[in-house]
Amino acid sequence: MWYYEKKLQRPINIKHTNPELAKIVISQYGGPDGELGASLRYLSQRFSMPNEITKSICNDIGSEELGHLEMIGTLVHQLTKGIDCDEVKKSGFSTYYVDHGTAVYPVSASGQSWTASYIQSCGDAIADLTENLAAEQKARKTYDNILRLSDDPDVNDVIKFLRAREVVHFQRFGEALRTVQDLQDCKKTFAMPSICSCQNMGI
Amino acid sequence: MDAKLKEKLLKLQESDFVADDIKLYLDTHPHDTAMLMKLCMQNQKSMMLRNEIEGRYCYPLTASAASNYGPCFKWIDAPWPWCPEWPGESKCNTVSLEDCNKNSCQNNENDCVCKSEMEGCK
Numbered sequence: 481m482w483y484y485e486k487k488l489q490r491p492i493n494i495k496h497t498n499p500e501l502a503k504i505v506i507s508q509y510g511g512p513d514g515e516l517g518a519s520l521r522y523l524s525q526r527f528s529m530p531n532e533i534t535k536s537i538c539n540d541i542g543s544e545e546l547g548h549l550e551m552i553g554t555l556v557h558q559l560t561k562g563i564d565c566d567e568v569k570k571s572g573f574s575t576y577y578v579d580h581g582t583a584v585y586p587v588s589a590s591g592q593s594w595t596a597s598y599i600q601s602c603g604d605a606i607a608d609l610t611e612n613l614a615a616e617q618k619a620r621k622t623y624d625n626i627l628r629l630s631d632d633p634d635v636n637d638v639i640k641f642l643r644a645r646e647v648v649h650f651q652r653f654g655e656a657l658r659t660v661q662d663l664q665d666c667k668k669t670f671a672m673p674s675i676c677s678c679q680n681m682g683i
Numbered sequence: 684m685d686a687k688l689k690e691k692l693l694k695l696q697e698s699d700f701v702a703d704d705i706k707l708y709l710d711t712h713p714h715d716t717a718m719l720m721k722l723c724m725q726n727q728k729s730m731m732l733r734n735e736i737e738g739r740y741c742y743p744l745t746a747s748a749a750s751n752y753g754p755c756f757k758w759i760d761a762p763w764p765w766c767p768e769w770p771g772e773s774k775c776n777t778v779s780l781e782d783c784n785k786n787s788c789q790n791n792e793n794d795c796v797c798k799s800e801m802e803g804c805k
Contacts, residue, residue, distance in 0.1 A: 486764055486769075640728075655711035
């Protein structure tokens, strides 16, 4: 269950439209390492998580990612609000515009529509949580690339905020993963889920 | 736009963010009582700001709060947060704080409809 509040996690007020930048930023909406994938990945995985810590962390980070999805949508919306035909043609935004106008659509910067193939939810907590660690770093990488390509300080403030959240989430998923590894046979010197560990895994 | 309302909303965003971050920490450190206390204090701060924003400034953050404001459903009036004009005008400038408190539903749950206001809707 979720309740909606009419506020973003962090305020966004973009002063200048920039469709070229919007076409880049949209990748964090519906791209391979974007916020839509992040939220659906964690919110789907939580059902099969083995203990209270991992369930909570997938639920709570997944919920926060929904808020980040809204923030990225806001960036794209404000960067393209009221742009004219000349701006569309000059900026290279026309390939997006022809299908979606200035609406917000889950797609990568290179034009691939969002697909559930970007994510995994497999019921093996070690596999799922390790994927989440990688996902947070890949999202952080995309934000780094956006910062390399953007010179709008209002956009960059928001992107830096979201980048920092990925780093915090990486930390928390790492802590959650360790609680699952602790369920494994302590004699092992590396984390290897045993086929016989169904009972320990709470499955 | 009321500058004080805008300031309160910003403070609420800050306070809720701090609470969210502490919550993630507590998910993986559930026995840290000092941090639990901090979350409790932070939630109280957010609650006071929320009450002020929704009560004093009649700004509906949630659809359920918007049912307290009188004959019209003010939820649809307040700009959405992705609009550059967010948070926009407070739409009940004509309602005093006293009226606002009087109209809010503080009785039992079964009676959670502002009768005088509902009559105004007819």
